[in-house]
Amino acid sequence: MTEPSTCAISAPADACASRSTRTEAELRAFMARAVHEVRETNPLAPSITNTVTQNFVANAQLAVGGSAAMVYLPDEGECVAALGGAVYINLGTLLPVYEQTVPATARACAAAGKPWVLDPVGIGIGSLRTQLIEAVHENPPAILRGNASEIIAVAELWGLAGDSSDDASGDGPRGVDSTDSVDAAERAAVACARFTGGAVAVSGATDLVTDGAQVARLSGGSPLMTCITGSGCSLGGVAAVYACVADPFVAALTATAAYNLAGLRAAEACSGSGSFQVAFLDALYNLTAEEVAEAPLALASASGTQAL
Numbered sequence: 080m081t082e083p084s085t086c087a088i089s090a091p092a093d094a095c096a097s098r099s100t101r102t103e104a105e106l107r108a109f110m111a112r113a114v115h116e117v118r119e120t121n122p123l124a125p126s127i128t129n130t131v132t133q134n135f136v137a138n139a140q141l142a143v144g145g146s147a148a149m150v151y152l153p154d155e156g157e158c159v160a161a162l163g164g165a166v167y168i169n170l171g172t173l174l175p176v177y178e179q180t181v182p183a184t185a186r187a188c189a190a191a192g193k194p195w196v197l198d199p200v201g202i203g204i205g206s207l208r209t210q211l212i213e214a215v216h217e218n219p220p221a222i223l224r225g226n227a228s229e230i231i232a233v234a235e236l237w238g239l240a241g242d243s244s245d246d247a248s249g250d251g252p253r254g255v256d257s258t259d260s261v262d263a264a265e266r267a268a269v270a271c272a273r274f275t276g277g278a279v280a281v282s283g284a285t286d287l288v289t290d291g292a293q294v295a296r297l298s299g300g301s302p303l304m305t306c307i308t309g310s311g312c313s314l315g316g317v318a319a320v321y322a323c324v325a326d327p328f329v330a331a332l333t334a335t336a337a338y339n340l341a342g343l344r345a346a347e348a349c350s351g352s353g354s355f356q357v358a359f360l361d362a363l364y365n366l367t368a369e370e371v372a373e374a375p376l377a378l379a380s381a382s383g384t385q386a387l
């Protein structure tokens with residue numbers, strides 16, 4: 080990674096030392112660096128994503144300085160795994176061809192050493208989503224991003240839940256929405272992160288991001304984010320953009336912090352959910368690296384979290 084020339088906060092030399100525990104100040108410095116580096120290098124983070132929010136995902140990726148390309152077919156997924164810095168896979172609306180596309184793309188990412196981000200939207204609806212999440216167990220995502228019920232359901236499918244499902248409502252997601260609190264998903268999130276070796280981001284009123292060793296809680300955002308579709312989907316796409324330049328934990332933290340700030344600002348500037356969506360893209364576009372690095376974030380050790 081190149082040192083961003085205009086960054087006021089200096090980051091430690093080894094930006095990829097993701098497994099070691101880092102201080103809050105170090106993580107914040109890496110977050111600032113990620114925001115700068117994306118704006119300077121315009122990295123490509125291609126997506127296989129749902130037809131409901133595809134346009135919003137691409138616009139959010141562009142707003143933070145990334146580049147977008149949406150594909151559907153197996154050989155396209157393999158091709159963009161080689162071309163892009165990271166790939167985003169969102170299971171929101173499936174087509175039969177995804178039975179081949181999703182495992183082929185995850186395999187290609189693993190072979191190329193590229194990170195990929197999974198949003199298991201709508202897990203539990205039909206059988207193909209379940210089949211695909213089980214299939215990618217062998218080439219897992221660097222970042223797993225979803226709402227609380229989706230993360231709990233993935234931990235269960237991957238056989239990682241232990242007694243973590245004791246905290247869950249037991250209802251699973253309601254369509255694409257959560258029926259569980261973010262806190263109820265903490266043990267599932269830590270277990271998934273320890274299994275993947277990457278990061279897990281759980282969204283909600285207060286977000287939780289973990290790499291299995293540390294757990295960060297990030298506040299901000301707005302309830303209006305639940306009144307538009309795709310705030311979660313686009314958060315995954317933006318996490319993939321940051322994963323092009325930063326390790327999974329830093330990338331997930333950066334995207335989550337940016338969303339919380341942009342959500343707060345957009346809520347102040349809008350007159351309802353329609354103008355909120357436009358104001359949100361404006362706010363994402365105008366965020367500075369220093370603002371993202373100073374976003375509300377509380378860091379704790381995951382050692383007390385009995386994940387397995």
Ligand SMILES: Nc1ncnc2c1ncn2[C@@H]1O[C@H](COP(=O)(O)OP(=O)(O)OP(=O)(O)O)[C@@H](O)[C@H]1O
Pocket residue numbers: 200225226227255256257282283284285286299300301302304305307308309310311312313314335338339342
């Ligand atoms: N009550 C809330 N207050 C503030 N921010 C919120 C609230 N609920 C969600 N958010 C924010 O909205 C974004 C999306 O989170 P959410 O949990 O709604 O995702 P999701 O259910 O996957 O969304 P979707 O599937 O519709 O894209 C995150 O940035 C999160 O911080």
Ligand SMILES: Cc1ncsc1CCO
Pocket residue numbers: 129131132171172200201255308309311312
């Ligand atoms: C509403 C909806 N349905 C399938 S995907 C999606 C976008 C939000 O997850």
Ligand SMILES: [Mg+2]
Pocket residue numbers: 198200225226255311312
């Ligand atoms: Mg979602």
